[in-house]
Amino acid sequence: MPNDSLFKTVAGASPQHIKVWIDGQCCQVSEGISVAAALLQAGVRACRTTPVSAQPRAPFCMMGQCFDCLVEIDGQSNQQACMQRVREGMQIHAMDGARSLC
Amino acid sequence: MLSAAPDTRQVDVLVIGAGPAGMAAALSAHQAGLQVLVLDENARPGGQIYRDVAQSPLPAPALLGPDYLHGRTLVVQFQASGIACWDQTLVWQITPDRQVSFTRKGALAGSGQIQARRIIIANGAYERPFPVPGWQLPGVMGVGAAQILLKSAALLPREPVVLAGCGPLLYLFAWQLIQFGQPVKAILDTTPADGLRQALRYLPAALRSPSPLLKGLRLLWAIRRSGTRHIKGVTALELLGQQQLEAVRYQAVGRSATLATSLVLLHQGVVPNVQLTRSLGCEHVWSEAQLCWHPRLDGWGETSRPGIFVAGDGGGIAGALAAQAAGALTGWQVAQQLGVMDAPRRDALAAQAHKERKRQRAVRPFLDALYRPGDRFRRPPDHAMVCRCEEVSAGEVRQMAQLGCAGPNQTKTFSRCGMGPCQGRFCGLTVAELLAQQHQQPVADIGYYRIRAPIKPVTIGDLAVSYVPDPNLPPPQEY
Numbered sequence: 001m002p003n004d005s006l007f008k009t010v011a012g013a014s015p016q017h018i019k020v021w022i023d024g025q026c027c028q029v030s031e032g033i034s035v036a037a038a039l040l041q042a043g044v045r046a047c048r049t050t051p052v053s054a055q056p057r058a059p060f061c062m063m064g065q066c067f068d069c070l071v072e073i074d075g076q077s078n079q080q081a082c083m084q085r086v087r088e089g090m091q092i093h094a095m096d097g098a099r100s101l102c
Numbered sequence: 103m104l105s106a107a108p109d110t111r112q113v114d115v116l117v118i119g120a121g122p123a124g125m126a127a128a129l130s131a132h133q134a135g136l137q138v139l140v141l142d143e144n145a146r147p148g149g150q151i152y153r154d155v156a157q158s159p160l161p162a163p164a165l166l167g168p169d170y171l172h173g174r175t176l177v178v179q180f181q182a183s184g185i186a187c188w189d190q191t192l193v194w195q196i197t198p199d200r201q202v203s204f205t206r207k208g209a210l211a212g213s214g215q216i217q218a219r220r221i222i223i224a225n226g227a228y229e230r231p232f233p234v235p236g237w238q239l240p241g242v243m244g245v246g247a248a249q250i251l252l253k254s255a256a257l258l259p260r261e262p263v264v265l266a267g268c269g270p271l272l273y274l275f276a277w278q279l280i281q282f283g284q285p286v287k288a289i290l291d292t293t294p295a296d297g298l299r300q301a302l303r304y305l306p307a308a309l310r311s312p313s314p315l316l317k318g319l320r321l322l323w324a325i326r327r328s329g330t331r332h333i334k335g336v337t338a339l340e341l342l343g344q345q346q347l348e349a350v351r352y353q354a355v356g357r358s359a360t361l362a363t364s365l366v367l368l369h370q371g372v373v374p375n376v377q378l379t380r381s382l383g384c385e386h387v388w389s390e391a392q393l394c395w396h397p398r399l400d401g402w403g404e405t406s407r408p409g410i411f412v413a414g415d416g417g418g419i420a421g422a423l424a425a426q427a428a429g430a431l432t433g434w435q436v437a438q439q440l441g442v443m444d445a446p447r448r449d450a451l452a453a454q455a456h457k458e459r460k461r462q463r464a465v466r467p468f469l470d471a472l473y474r475p476g477d478r479f480r481r482p483p484d485h486a487m488v489c490r491c492e493e494v495s496a497g498e499v500r501q502m503a504q505l506g507c508a509g510p511n512q513t514k515t516f517s518r519c520g521m522g523p524c525q526g527r528f529c530g531l532t533v534a535e536l537l538a539q540q541h542q543q544p545v546a547d548i549g550y551y552r553i554r555a556p557i558k559p560v561t562i563g564d565l566a567v568s569y570v571p572d573p574n575l576p577p578p579q580e581y
Contacts, residue, residue: 013160057490
């Protein structure tokens with residue numbers, strides 16, 4: 001899923017990088033940033049598709065109010081990506097459409 | 103330490119939010135000798151404006167400007183004070199008798215309840231909904247969101263970016279981008295054409311404390327000097343693209359054009375976060391000046407629920423310095439109420455904060471009038487998505503009004519508009535405005551969603567663990 005990022009690191013900032021897994025793909029992201037920031041850094045354009053109509057969404061407010069950055073983190077679904085920081089080896093998955101109950 | 107068993111703790115003062123208001127309130131109460139606990143959802147104190155100010159990932163955080171760096175002193179003072187502060191802690195319920203339910207993440211994860219003698223809600227504000235057609239597309243974010251990416255993750259837009267909307271934060275961020283050497287593709291400025299004319303009557307009051315105005319003028323002047331394309335008088339916006347943003351179409355005075363872009367940042371002001379105060383049943387008042395609801399507060403920040411206070415932008419937008427002053431004086435009022443300080447001492451301590459808050463508020467009526475979000479951007483065209491969570495359009499809301507829905511709770515029942523995970527944060531104001539428009543009534547009469555706890559989703563496990571049975575109730579019947 002990762003492709004061209006809309007964002008770049010500020011010149012002169014030299015963050016440590018850690019490895020996280022985004023939809024099964026290993027990505028290097030800055031240590032200590034939010035999962036939402038990491039997704040955007042890694043070039044993810046849409047982090048989920050909606051339960052109502054399966055349309056693509058991405059982080060919008062970055063401060064825990066819009067709920068558009070919901071992703072699955074380490075097996076827990078519906079986590080606000082902007083409200084958690086990345087950890088080494090974190091498994092992040094997009095959530096596609098509505099949850100199936102069976 | 104939190105255990106799996108239900109656990110009720112007691113505290114004198116519980117402060118919700120470690121932004122400028124929350125930190126200042128905690129410091130006042132703590133200095134007065136009270137036992138204070140601060141709960142904040144983020145990993146570090148600072149709120150939104152002072153995000154990561156004490157541990158910036160930027161090589162030159164000074165480029166963000168002096169207002170940001172001012173927060174460093176406060177954060178460092180707060181962190182050195184010894185005040186108990188639980189980070190990564192969500193408060194999801196407050197009862198009128200001041201029982202607080204929380205869920206804590208991270209190393210000390212768990213849920214529980216705390217009984218507080220006084221509560222100071224300092225949860226701040228968030229960006230006003232800006233329901234432009236296509237605003238739900240990937241590639242569209244708030245200006246505040248992009249600023250958070252810069253402050254907390256040292257990330258800048260890769261390509262020159264389009265900023266659309268109006269208000270001080272929009273110009274501040276444009277200026278910050280220029281400081282970081284990142285050109286702005288265009289500012290599509292939706293400041294209403296009659297904004298300045300409407301604002302002039304408030305200029306004398308604003309000039310009594312000219313510093314915010316001067317700051318603003320310097321920003322605007324620097325933006326002008328940079329040669330940034332600044333298109334004024336924008337009356338319509340449309341965000342275009344299939345799976346993600348591809349272009350923005352705008353109408354300005356006498357012309358319309360389309361700009362190809364993969365990233366647009368929207369902003370038309372900020373509004374108080376009233377989820378907790380609403381869920382508590384506090385009285386709220388519609389502010390025609392700020393076009394949003396404020397909790398009804400006395401001069402010290404006390405809500406209509408005794409012993410529960412609001413400090414900072416959560417009570418009405420006045421900015422970070424006003425928030426800090428409000429927090430300080432609320433902390434002292436709480437100290438007086440809890441008997442550790444007499445009224446004359448409280449008044450002596452609070453005098454400076456009252457003056458500072460008044461000074462900071464002086465510019466507000468002028469700014470609120472100048473940057474008043476236009477009708478079309480509060481009452482969008484039919485094809486705009488109003489409820490992002492449940493994907494309800496403005497046209498559907500208007501239709502429901504025609505069917506007889508008088509208020510947002512009825513449109514919610516008919517369409518699920520407002521029932522999604524954001525709990526109306528991003529649609530409540532828009533729905534009220536649309537219903538006001540259709541019914542030709544003031545927004546104040548239309549009302550708002552009934553907000554209920556939990557104010558963010560929690561698991562059944564969290565609910566179960568945090569429930570503390572009332573020992574006075576008879577034991578449950580066994581069947």
